[in-house]
Amino acid sequence: MRKPASAIAVHGILILYTALALFPIILVIMNSFKARKAIFGAPLALPTPSTFSLIGYxxxxxxxxxxxxxxxxxxxxxxxxxxxxxxxxxxxxxxxxxxxxxxxxxxxxxxxxxxxxxxxxxxxxxxxxxxxxxxxxxxxxxxxxxxxxxxxxxxxxxxxxxxxxxxxxxxxxxxxxxxxxxxxxxxxxxxxxxxxxxxxxxxxxxxxxxxxxxxxxxxxxxxxxxxxxxxxxxxxxxxxxxxxxxxxxxxxxxxxxxxxxxxxxxxxxxxxxxx
Amino acid sequence: MADAKAGAGNAIVGMGRGSYAMLLVFFLGPAVVIYTVFSIYPLLATIFNSLYLRQPDGAYIFNGLGNFQTLLTDTTWSAPFWNAFRNNCYFFLIHMLVQNPIGLALAAMLSLPRLRFRATYRTLIFMPTMLSVVIIGFTWQLILSPLWGISKMFLNAFGLGFLFAPWLGQESTALITVSLISVWQFVGIPMILIYTALLAIPEELIDAATVDGLNQFQAFIWVKLPLIFPTIGLVSVLTFVNNFNAFDLIYAMKGALAGPNFSADIMGTLFYRTFFGNQLQLGDLSMGSTIATMMFLIILIGIMCYLFLIQRRMQRYSF
Amino acid sequence: MSEVKIEKLCKSYGPVEVLKDIDLTVEDGSFVVLVGPSGCGKSTLLRSIAGLEPVNSGNMTIGGKQVNDLPPAQREIAMVFQSYALYPHMDVYNNMAFGLKFAKTPKAEIDARVNEAARILQLEPLLKRRPRELSGGQRQRVAIGRAIVRKPQVFLFDEPLSNLDAALRINTRVEIAKLHKMLKATIMYVTHDQVEAMTLADKIVVMNNGRVEQAGRPLELYYKPNNLFVAGFIGSPAMNFLPAQVKKGGTLALSDGQELKATLPSSCKTGDSVTLGFRPEHMTLGGTGNFALTGTVDIIERLGESGFAHVRLPSGQTIIAEVRGDPRTSSGQSAKLTFNAENLHIFNAEGRRLG
CATH class of the missing domain: 1.10.3720.10 (MetI-like)
Structure with missing residues (x-):
């Protein structure tokens, strides 16, 4: 890893792949704490006090x-x-x-x-x-x-x-x-x-x-x-x-x-x- | 298992034949009994069952290799069988062409010297491998569902929205979609195995290659890669065994009928359906056993190929 | 009485005979050292006595009791292993007490014995430590302590010093000698280091190829080795050997024509081929011995107070002689080596000592 450019490229690829590996898991956990409307309306948003719901649980x-x-x-x-x-x-x-x-x-x-x-x-x-x-x-x-x-x-x-x-x-x-x-x-x-x-x-x-x-x-x-x-x-x-x-x-x-x-x-x- | 304790007698000094036998029975007995009764016996009994045919009155008569003939030639049986076999071959091929190269590339990057956050990447990328196939299957089903629209949203973001289709529901894409999901989940296994093999290569070897004028990439291709061929062979045979034995993901995502018009049917689901029956047919013990025996033979052939063709030619290096 | 008697002991691994007809007596309270090159069977013999290796035939008694078919624990022996073999998951106290607990020794008795051993070996402050927290020398002492608490008839040591560094090895060697005096114990000790053998032993047993070559007091082996193997094995640097022929009138002729005049044992006949042996430390450069050999100095290794001259004879053979002080001789010069008649060893064609 002598050249910073190649180091950045390697980290870039690894971060992207890590995101791909984690995204579905995080998505499911995140949306499980939301109300039905928010699940469909803003699936990529974190639960907020207004959308938070434990109804599924x-x-x-x-x-x-x-x-x-x-x-x-x-x-x-x-x-x-x-x-x-x-x-x-x-x-x-x-x-x-x-x-x-x-x-x-x-x-x-x-x-x-x-x-x-x-x-x-x-x-x-x-x-x-x-x-x-x-x-x-x-x-x-x-x-x-x-x-x-x-x-x-x-x-x-x-x-x-x-x-x-x-x-x-x-x-x-x-x-x-x-x-x-x-x-x-x-x-x-x-x-x-x-x-x-x-x-x-x-x-x-x-x-x-x-x-x-x-x-x-x-x-x-x-x-x-x-x-x-x-x-x-x-x-x-x-x-x-x-x-x-x-x-x-x-x-x-x-x-x-x-x-x-x-x-x-x-x-x-x-x-x-x-x- | 050579031990320097081979002596005049095999027994331990001062221990009679009887108590030596007792000792062996005590230590080996439980494992051998459980393993034989619940693993080896069922395998043999399944092969045995495959030689019998169920009569309309419920009795079983010896049928020799007749069941196999039926399975391979009678179109009611052979069409689903060859369909499942072909699908299973694709399933395996996609793993070999996508999962293992990605695993190799990730392992190569993770094993670069002086890489920061190595352990974090490794742990996180391996995470999906830990989860149940049922959960992975459902999660992806939700993500790919047109109802939720997550995938469409992503494609739209890149201006590719027109590409979106209900991939899991279409006959033409169901198998490849399921295969890629399985790849996504299990890429951690080749990654870790290859990563381990790469770590075992002494750094001086790479230093020597650097002195010889190779850059990192060339050193990987010409020095490291040849040294990890045995591991790649092992990864391939593991992939083969797991793929031809797969069931959970397809069952969890597509049910026992395996997708629109059996388009994602593989050996495992065919076996399950045949043995247990479903909406379309009654369970059939003989034919179920016959399919299981075929799977056994396919896996055996794969292992034999590995042992005799690949492993024998490969040289193992000790560092 | 804790005498060890071994009669006609044989052992083989498949077709390979590793112990051939071993006869050996270890007197009560004596310190016997088994030496020999690696693979000579010395460790196998010790392990057979311990009961860790089954034997094919022969008889072993310890303290008058036949032990051939007894398991190790009933032979009243204690063994100190080369790697110490301390249980890594137990502290020092429990390492020593472990065997006693299994022998159902009363708690108070165990305590007393362990504390006594700890006192002797200065292990008292370490009793609560795990083996990995100990230095090499301390581990060694725990291993000995574990042997002592068993109050065995015989102590068996299997190369106990080979994992220690040079300085500690000398210290521990002295400690073991003191311990032997204090406990008046019977000890059998395996080593490949002849200095250990010479300094510790009452009796040395030299083994080679599964046989006992010679057993005797250290100086007996040094001054009267029975055969070429023992002569070459005991002493450092090794004894010089030169082939010679017995000439008429009792003269010994070397292959390069130099002749030595000696009083030969009666068994020497004119015309016999013999091997002459003389130790480096018995030769002097120059000097006035009754024998003299001349040659060219190849090199002198100087160790300080003394050194070793490698001298090439006209025949091409090299012999080593000890030199004292700082001889004004250097490589390439010719030299005259002298030694005394009583230090000459003569071996016959079969390698047996003559006279």
């Missing part, structure tokens, strides 16, 4: 199920993260630390799940979930999402576990720890940063997914917020206040989480964890 939260959809999403996402991290770290530890005959084969077996989308098995997944009597339950979602996210998390965590110095695990053995204690008292605390990265990677797609909620828990009050919003939008398609507010309700928490975790997420992405 009243409708969204008046539909009391939105709150429970949020709780469903939190439960499904939280449960998925918990089991993905716990079982993923356990498997990653065994695959990196222990020698056994099927080690390589098992690793390849797990690698299949990184590349092949689990969605393609949806027909059989539904049959299985019906069979298990888990249709319209969050348990079904947690099980499927955990299966979906385990392979990648195992691979990311394996890389981190392999970086723990061998001396450290052996010091544990000399200190009289069982293999189980070595995992829970030494390995788990040391891979906490890696687990945070995996948690963020897991959280975003699970929270945003529409497919499996649509297939496995479409009714019965167990909808996730993404599906709930989709259904809500379909129902109120002509009520612009309600639509914009519903969209904002879905966007804002994710944006807050993103701003909080963006450093973690980008660091995870740029640390070469996914390759």
């Amino acid at each position: 009243d409708k969204v939260f008046g539909d009391s199920s939105i709150v429970s959809y949020y709780l469903n999403s939190i439960t499904a996402t939280g449960g998925t993260i918990f089991f993905t991290l716990l079982f993923g770290a356990m498997a990653a530890w065994a695959l990196t630390e222990y020698k056994f005959r099927w080690n390589t084969l098992l690793t390849l077996f797990l690698a299949v799940g990184i590349m092949v989308p689990i969605r393609l098995g949806s027909v059989a997944i539904i049959q299985l979930i019906v069979e298990l009597n888990l249709i319209n339950t969050l348990t079904a979602l947690i099980l499927v999402y955990t299966a979906q996210n385990l392979p990648l998390s195992i691979f990311i965590l394996s890389e981190f576990i392999a970086q723990i110095p061998k001396d450290l695990r052996e010091a544990g053995r000399c200190d009289g720890l069982s293999e189980y204690s070595i995992f829970f008292y030494i390995v788990l605390p040391l891979i906490r940063p890696a687990m945070a990265t995996v948690a963020v990677f897991t959280m975003i797609p699970v929270w945003n997914d529409l497919w499996f909620p649509l297939l496995l828990a479409p009714t019965g009050g167990k909808q996730t917020i993404t599906l709930g919003i989709q259904q809500f939008l379909g129902q109120y398609i002509t009520d612009w206040n309600a639509v914009l507010s519903a969209l904002s309700t879905a966007i804002i928490p994710v944006l807050i989480l993103y701003v909080v975790f963006s450093r973690q997420l980008i660091r995870g992405l740029t640390s070469g964890a996914v390759k």
Whole structure:
């Protein structure tokens, strides 16, 4: 960036693209706080005291199920993260630390799940979930999402576990720890940063997914917020206040989480964890 | 997974065969069971289902590759299938031609040395990628809606108002519009992956190129670009897998029928419609499985091409 | 009694034998140092004793108890690792107490032991710190402290000083020697640094290619190396070797025709090819030894009080001799090196010591 002219050009392009990326999001949030007339009359204006209105939000939260959809999403996402991290770290530890005959084969077996989308098995997944009597339950979602996210998390965590110095695990053995204690008292605390990265990677797609909620828990009050919003939008398609507010309700928490975790997420992405 | 612990026996000193097996079962069991039952088994069962045909009385009989024959040759099935396949190819092509070059260009700019506000740009441009496809779909639907008139207003500002049309609603433009919206949302992924690869290139290499008389742009084309080919290959295969597996955006924007006269129908929506049924037809488990198996094969072919043709020829450099 | 006895110990990684028929006794309270070039098997031997590596055959006893199939924690050993292997997520106190907690030692007892170790190692002000807040030397002391609190029969040290800078290494070496005296502990210590070996050990075990080449007191190894490997490994700079032939009347003829007259051991026969060995520090430039070699000075490395002259013999071989003070010799001049008969080592064609 020696020449100021080229620096300005680069910043110009980046600012333009950033504006393009943010414009739709800002537009929706901004207009969700306006009365219907202002939405159509001056869509690009910020809400003013005279145009300010929360009528859309009243409708969204008046539909009391939105709150429970949020709780469903939190439960499904939280449960998925918990089991993905716990079982993923356990498997990653065994695959990196222990020698056994099927080690390589098992690793390849797990690698299949990184590349092949689990969605393609949806027909059989539904049959299985019906069979298990888990249709319209969050348990079904947690099980499927955990299966979906385990392979990648195992691979990311394996890389981190392999970086723990061998001396450290052996010091544990000399200190009289069982293999189980070595995992829970030494390995788990040391891979906490890696687990945070995996948690963020897991959280975003699970929270945003529409497919499996649509297939496995479409009714019965167990909808996730993404599906709930989709259904809500379909129902109120002509009520612009309600639509914009519903969209904002879905966007804002994710944006807050993103701003909080963006450093973690980008660091995870740029640390070469996914390759 | 080589470990220096390969010894006389595989087991840990002082641990019997039984407790060693227990140890492996404890650590590997939960992950392997959940993964096998809810991921591998359904994939295999779907392929298995695709070999059976539903009889009018509801029973299923073995039909060999008959379902595939029906899907590819019987016009009731093959017309929608080839339509969805062709649309999906366009969908992929638009991502390859628009999303990945833009991602590359953004990454190249972000990785320029001494760029200020780098982290801010990166964070903000990545933001749409974080949001649910449902929300993105609806947001763009509103923006492009003639009712609200935002897009028209913008075009008018540039004197291009005559260009405005209900792009999402027209048969000729629905697919390309949806594709571009998807590009807009997911451009952050190639950007970040390529950006990471660019950061891994040591600065001395660029300094060396500068000493050799190359300017920033030439150094990028002749030094950096060849070094990130492996990443571009990876980005391409990820795009392929995601595109041929896409569903959410089209469903959210156009519903299961995917636009005027199926003009935005892709494999994912076709699969959903076939399996669940819709206003026009009943759900069909066998044909749904058959389409899913076709998607599986398409994705598999893509991955194989990547592994055998692209990745094998590409040299990975270590710095 | 915490004697370590190793009999016929063998270990291989697949087809590669890394330990071949090792026999070794470590007496109670002694300090035994394992040395050898990298890859010689010394660390593997130590780790096998610790129970971190399974072995193929042989027998190991610690304090009279057979330990072959016991896990590390039941062998009553403590290990100090090269990288210290301190738990990064625990403070100094807990690093030392961790193993005891798992052994269900009563709280008061743990406290007493940790404080005692901290006192000995001057770690008391650091007990609440995390490893990353410690200097290299402090980490090293914590690693030793963690070993002490276990009250093991045997301490195992795996190259504990190699991550320290030169000055700290000498200090810590002295500290370890003092600690050994104070605790009267049995110690096995792996290093590739022969100065550490010479200064610390009661007994040095020289290993090469998975075998024990020689075990003995440091000066025994220095003055009576069993074979060419040990002769060349112990001492710095390394011993000079020259091939020679035994002539009639007990004369040793070098390849360039120079001859040395020596009292040869009875096993030397006329016509035998032998290797002569003499240490740089036993030779003088000029001087009056009963043996003399002449050659041309290539270069003199001056270290201050002493230095090393590299002297090229007419045969083309270079030998190194220590010089004291400031010899008025410079490159290209001819020089006469002398040394005494008792400092001459003779090895037979198989590399074994004669006499």
